[in-house]
Amino acid sequence: MTRLILLDQWLLNKVSGGFSRRDGGVSQGVYRSLNVGFHVGDDASHVVENRLLLARDMGIDVNNIVFGEQIHSNQVEIVTKDTVRSGPFDSIAKADGLVTSDPSIALGVLTADCVPLLFADAGAGVIGVAHAGWRGATSGIISEVIANMVLLGGLQERIRVAIGPAIRSCCYEVDTPVIRAARVAYDRMGRHMPSWQKSTIHTGTVMMDLPRICHDELRTLGIVEEHILDTAICTSCMPGSFSHRRDFGQSGRQAGLIRLRG
Numbered sequence: 321m322t323r324l325i326l327l328d329q330w331l332l333n334k335v336s337g338g339f340s341r342r343d344g345g346v347s348q349g350v351y352r353s354l355n356v357g358f359h360v361g362d363d364a365s366h367v368v369e370n371r372l373l374l375a376r377d378m379g380i381d382v383n384n385i386v387f388g389e390q391i392h393s394n395q396v397e398i399v400t401k402d403t404v405r406s407g408p409f410d411s412i413a414k415a416d417g418l419v420t421s422d423p424s425i426a427l428g429v430l431t432a433d434c435v436p437l438l439f440a441d442a443g444a445g446v447i448g449v450a451h452a453g454w455r456g457a458t459s460g461i462i463s464e465v466i467a468n469m470v471l472l473g474g475l476q477e478r479i480r481v482a483i484g485p486a487i488r489s490c491c492y493e494v495d496t497p498v499i500r501a502a503r504v505a506y507d508r509m510g511r512h513m514p515s516w517q518k519s520t521i522h523t524g525t526v527m528m529d530l531p532r533i534c535h536d537e538l539r540t541l542g543i544v545e546e547h548i549l550d551t552a553i554c555t556s557c558m559p560g561s562f563s564h565r566r567d568f569g570q571s572g573r574q575a576g577l578i579r580l581r582g
């Protein structure tokens with residue numbers, strides 16, 4: 321059994337990264353079994369054990385994994401091993417994106433429908449993660465991560481980005497505020513918003529493709545098509561993922577993890 325979709329080869333083996341799956345952990349009930357989120361009500365000792373299992377699979381010290389607090393913002397922090405973790409559960413307060421050039425730490429992102437993104441410029445030795453729900457995706461979290469990577473020497477034409485398991489247009493019914501935010505985001509990109517399919521469930525709602533918005537933002541920012549990898553997994557209707565929507569808010573979290581290899 322594999323706990324991780326490992327992307328090391330795609331990351332040119334200078335960076336190690338992957339997305340965790342739902343199986344292979346010790347949590348029970350709605351958190352069964354590889355829940356790695358402390359904030360969702362699971363038994364903390366199970367989460368500790370699950371994080372240890374994942375860290376071991378990636379060959380890293382679990383204490384060196386840094387997560388952001390994740391508040392659906394567009395805030396990005398540049399992290400070193402000395403960065404103060406004043407958010408809940410040792411996280412970086414108020415951050416939805418993290419960037420580092422420090423090979424001693426790994427960056428993590430927790431999701432259960434929102435889009436997890438891993439970023440790497442192996443040449444510059446710079447990596448990043450982003451948590452992109454509709455609010456983050458439409459308010460520039462991705463462009464903020466890229467901008468901070470560039471500050472550390474990253475180059476758009478070299479940066480690779482992996483889009484992890486997330487809710488997709490098959491399952492993501494959204495209403496007017498979300499559609500309006502997406503329109504603003506596409507206006508800012510200078511692109512036409514895709515004509516999302518109308519929902520057959522409620523009037524006035526559409527089936528939105530959140531990973532597609534992320535993809536379009538990446539292309540607008542100068543990330544080349546061949547450097548974007550989409551796992552194409554829907555958390556809601558495909559097996560093997562936690563899904564906040566499908567499970568009515570009673571759900572564990574999967575992780576995206578990335579680190580520089582020394």
Ligand SMILES: [Zn+2]
Nearest residue numbers: 490491554557
């Ligand atoms: Zn689906």
